[in-house]
Amino acid sequence: MAGKRSDIDGMTEKDILILAVESSCDETAAAVVKNGRQVLSNVIASQIDIHTLYGGVVPEIASRKHMEKINQVMEEALRQAEVPLKDIDAIAVTYGPGLVGALLVGVSAAKAVAFASGLPLVGVHHIEGHICANFIDHEELEPPFHALVVSGGHTHLVKVMDYGCYEIMGRTRDDAAGEAFDKVARAIGLGYPGGPKIDKLSAEGDPEAIAFPRAKVEDSIYDFSFSGLKSAVLNYLNSCEMKGEQINRADVAASFQKAVIDVLVEHSMEALRNTDEKNFALAGGVASNQHLRAAMQKACDERGIRLYCPLPVYCTDNAAMIGVAGYYEYLKGVRHGWDLNAVPNLKLGERL
Numbered sequence: 129m130a131g132k133r134s135d136i137d138g139m140t141e142k143d144i145l146i147l148a149v150e151s152s153c154d155e156t157a158a159a160v161v162k163n164g165r166q167v168l169s170n171v172i173a174s175q176i177d178i179h180t181l182y183g184g185v186v187p188e189i190a191s192r193k194h195m196e197k198i199n200q201v202m203e204e205a206l207r208q209a210e211v212p213l214k215d216i217d218a219i220a221v222t223y224g225p226g227l228v229g230a231l232l233v234g235v236s237a238a239k240a241v242a243f244a245s246g247l248p249l250v251g252v253h254h255i256e257g258h259i260c261a262n263f264i265d266h267e268e269l270e271p272p273f274h275a276l277v278v279s280g281g282h283t284h285l286v287k288v289m290d291y292g293c294y295e296i297m298g299r300t301r302d303d304a305a306g307e308a309f310d311k312v313a314r315a316i317g318l319g320y321p322g323g324p325k326i327d328k329l330s331a332e333g334d335p336e337a338i339a340f341p342r343a344k345v346e347d348s349i350y351d352f353s354f355s356g357l358k359s360a361v362l363n364y365l366n367s368c369e370m371k372g373e374q375i376n377r378a379d380v381a382a383s384f385q386k387a388v389i390d391v392l393v394e395h396s397m398e399a400l401r402n403t404d405e406k407n408f409a410l411a412g413g414v415a416s417n418q419h420l421r422a423a424m425q426k427a428c429d430e431r432g433i434r435l436y437c438p439l440p441v442y443c444t445d446n447a448a449m450i451g452v453a454g455y456y457e458y459l460k461g462v463r464h465g466w467d468l469n470a471v472p473n474l475k476l477g478e479r480l
């Protein structure tokens with residue numbers, strides 16, 4: 129198996145079991161992952177119902193809900209995996225980026241369990257986790273490859289040079305792709321979280337009905353900008369209202385989504401144009417969008433590129449992906465101390 133401990137340092141083969149914890153936003157999650165590629169359990173306590181009442185994630189509520197659930201999800205992850213804590217090799221936990229109060233709950237819980245059980249603690253970058261979700265069930269995938277991470281807080285075009293070693297080629301200058309989905313969904317009355325709702329409604333609409341802009345960032349071919357597109361949708365809705373015209377929400381959803389997807393695909397293919405790499409990976413909550421997956425698949429097929437996409441459950445926030453990333457960090461010898469803190473704006477590739 130790729131990158132397994134025995135391959136790397138010649139030690140006798142031994143399964144490595146990681147208990148992983150994720151609480152950076154509105155999912156309280158824990159998982160047990162074997163040898164970085166096999167998910168033995170993946171427990172997620174979603175807070176979506178409560179945040180839906182407020183139209184978005186309320187940080188203070190998220191922290192409180194994490195506190196209520198964190199111990200339960202860790203116990204449940206061990207129980208479902210049928211692995212006692214004494215058989216775990218390390219505790220991995222997301223320590224950034226994310227909501228500081230939410231991150232702190234996971235970090236504190238992971239530190240407490242690691243300290244009490246004498247296990248090593250490995251802090252994991254949330255975006256690294258999203259990228260590593262592609263290693264689950266794809267034993268053949270190994271760096272180097274390119275990846276597009278599209279989530280509620282991030283839009284990054286990344287060159288994955290090695291396990292845990294990244295070069296950011298492009299990023300959003302303003303809104304993240306998922307954020308744009310959520311804001312547009314709210315504007316057309318679909319509620320939170322907007323991405324899955326636009327994904328579904330757009331199937332009934334015409335993606336060519338409304339000409340929304342495909343933003344270019346002048347000094348970078350890889351960077352993204354979605355705030356102009358969001359404003360264009362809001363202006364379109366206002367102008368229809370002022371003229372007393374009926375709004376076709378499915379057409380708005382489909383046309384907006386096409387504008388986002390066109391740019392994501394175009395920039396990704398531009399990044400692949402000047403490389404010999406034949407593997408490309410999608411990651412993050414927006415990667416579960418069926419229209420994005422289909423458009424990216426078509427573009428990759430035309431160029432002889434193999435597209436990797438995690439299962440939808442590993443696209444949105446989960447702890448299994450943190451267990452995978454944590455495994456590779458663990459193999460490299462990364463260990464964090466009891467002073468590990470939540471770092472809300474942690475940069476990819478930065479180690480604290």
Ligand code: KG4
Binds near residue numbers: 306307413417
């Ligand atoms: O990765 P994720 O769970 O959390 C962050 O790290 O941000 O991503 C959540 C984002 C939300 O903005 C949500 O609307 C979006 O992913 N999303 C989708 C879909 N499912 C989730 N966006 C488009 N289509 C989807 N099917």
Ligand code: ZN
Binds near residue numbers: 280
């Ligand atoms: Zn995420």
